[in-house]
Amino acid sequence: MSIIIKGGSILTPRGLVKGDLYIEGNRIVGIGKTTRSKPDAVIDGNGKIAIPGLVNAHTHVSMSIFRGYGEDLPLDRWLKEKIWPIEAKQKPKDVEASALLSFCEMIRSGTTCFADTSLFDASIIIGAARKAGMRGIVARSFLDQGDAEKTKRAMAELGSQSSLMHGKDNPVRLSAAVHAPYTCSEEILLRAKSVADTLGIKLQIHASETRKEIFDVLKERGKYPIEYLDSIGFLGPDCIIAHAGWLTKREIGILGKSGSSIASCPVSNLKLATGGISQITELDRSGANVALGTDSAASNNCLDMFQTMKIASLLQKHHYWKADALPVDKAFAFATANGARALGFDAGALEIGRLADIVLLDQAPNMAPIHDILSNLVYSAGPQNVSDVIIDGKVVMREREIMTLDEPDIIRKAESAAQDIKSR
Amino acid sequence: MSIIIKGGSILTPRGLVKGDLYIEGNRIVGIGKTTRSKPDAVIDGNGKIAIPGLVNAHTHVSMSIFRGYGEDLPLDRWLKEKIWPIEAKQKPKDVEASALLSFCEMIRSGTTCFADTSLFDASIIIGAARKAGMRGIVARSFLDQGDAEKTKRAMAELGSQSSLMHGKDNPVRLSAAVHAPYTCSEEILLRAKSVADTLGIKLQIHASETRKEIFDVLKERGKYPIEYLDSIGFLGPDCIIAHAGWLTKREIGILGKSGSSIASCPVSNLKLATGGISQITELDRSGANVALGTDSAASNNCLDMFQTMKIASLLQKHHYWKADALPVDKAFAFATANGARALGFDAGALEIGRLADIVLLDQAPNMAPIHDILSNLVYSAGPQNVSDVIIDGKVVMREREIMTLDEPDIIRKAESAAQDIKSR
16 A cells, blocks of 8 residues: 655654655655655645654553543542542443544544553453554553552463564554552562563553652652662663653653653643643653653543643743743654654654654644744644544544544444443 | 524533524524524534633734744743834734634634734724624733833823724724733823723733743832732723732732732743743632633644633642642633623623523544533533634634635735745
């Protein structure tokens, strides 16, 4: 399959290029040239801007059906009183309904790649993602919270997932995950790390999200969360730390040195009033790979990465009282190239040879004029501008119509799953 | 002219109602009933939710063509080095082009009513707003900055604007405005207040936006900005204070007692790194009328009131470390009913007898499921959900097509105005 996007503007790492964008198979093979052998499909790019698809480096697609459920509570009460009890009632078909709803929202808002963790069998979300045509990494997340029986089960199950491994070229891949240093024994943290190393897959964890967690980990393990994870050898280039909103300078240095990825989730942190603003500019300078995530639609309450990119930028300006704290090229890279790197995909930039994950934005009043296209993308753009989405060389949305999924049916099923669970 | 929106959901102050929404002339005359005499137009509301149009209580539509120009500078340098020099080169046709671009963006993002100030003759923006079919108040804003010649001119011009007054039923109305306590002499502040009182129009001013301003006003006038405005009798129910991001507890009390309106602009404050978070929950409790604004697209960089409503809410949670700092019904009222009240219009809620400013949202994955419609509106909704807009009983957008303006032409003209000015 080959596709030409004809006559639009293409955002490359070296700026806007006018011309054609060529895709063969799942890779970008040409940018800006005007002739080429006959493609299988032509998309009129006139008046459109092609950008790399956005990467959501931390989310929980199983939770989208809890959007707006259990509002206005701090993290610990929100989890214990609302989310964990309702998740316990969630069945595999509810997880699938929620995942498919999430993928519709992601596609419509220009997200082509995601990292997910959930309490459920990873095969459900992997299957839904394949149906949608998304790219991503998916993990079942483990926690034992001092429960020996749970530890035993988690130890066994962590190792048994290799059946879900697929070829390296598969756009949806298995990942390993453990919930957080304050909910996991050292035993299962190390087991997850070793499974990830053995299978060569990514390792996801939440850390340093709330102040309470910092105090709890300090008390129990005598170290700050990141120091602790470092001390047990958990960190490294395949590790993705979600949140990292309360870090000491020393921990920023540790994360940089280890080459870990950060998935900062500013909207969720604000909404749950964690009080922490992830120091992503300092993390970036320290050598960590900074990416961005929405967290779940239950604590955001959407999966809009344009919004997350803007709010992440605004919070850096606010936090440091510096209007130039985070340049727009950095912010855009956090939401694209760095995200792809964190998740282990050769995507996130429109360059020859890269994976073809491409979003087309059409002309709209909120994107005009163009004094600085990156500024418009980081501060002005939104889901309303997304017209077409290509993932892994396949057209998943064409002129605002999702091609891979029956969207009205998915919305109906998600709505009824949400109501069903509450009545169980 | 009468319109029926048939068979949708209607967000009233008492919750969602299923049924029809009737409009006669420019007012809502029926909600939820199923029969009615033959209307002039029927809109199929099936699967849609009708909400009151959002109110942008502080913006500068003349500046939208500077979106993305002069990025990443703090307020004082941004104004002095970038904005004021380029505004000096702006001609009336550029102002009109910028205003029309802004109205396209507002309509597409569900904003039906706005408050504007600019350095230009108010008739230009009033004319453009009428063409677009918007509702709003428009003011030429004065400042003299210790320049006696400017003071003299401003004193004369402030009084001469009454020619722009129109009947009370006109959806676009003249307002009075002065820039800020730190840029205006007491003479013109009082003159603007007296003109507003005489004409019975609203009085707009920026105040307490940056810390530098606080220090400057304290030094020069011996009082904090709001204390100072109070001491000269400037405040009152017809006064709209934009920003109010750095207030003492005493000033919050003063604003409440005076019954003034606040137009908090959280996105602009973050973007210009003012460091202040307007204490809108405390202001609301004190009795002030809290409304929200985007500020200009040059410092936001969009005019999306859904985003402003969400970020305003998130910042209250963050500022007070309280996940329930600002309930969603309050946040929604700030962006609708309170905004309408600030601007002096009997709009902002879907109730019989109110002005018919109505936005229809269609079904979309980011708005499902509905556990709590207000939560979805405040935290999940965006311009992508807006399908139809009615202002003052007239359809200005139908199924995403703006009926009152030639949108592609407006985008082209705004783009060329933006490029022309830079080359002058």
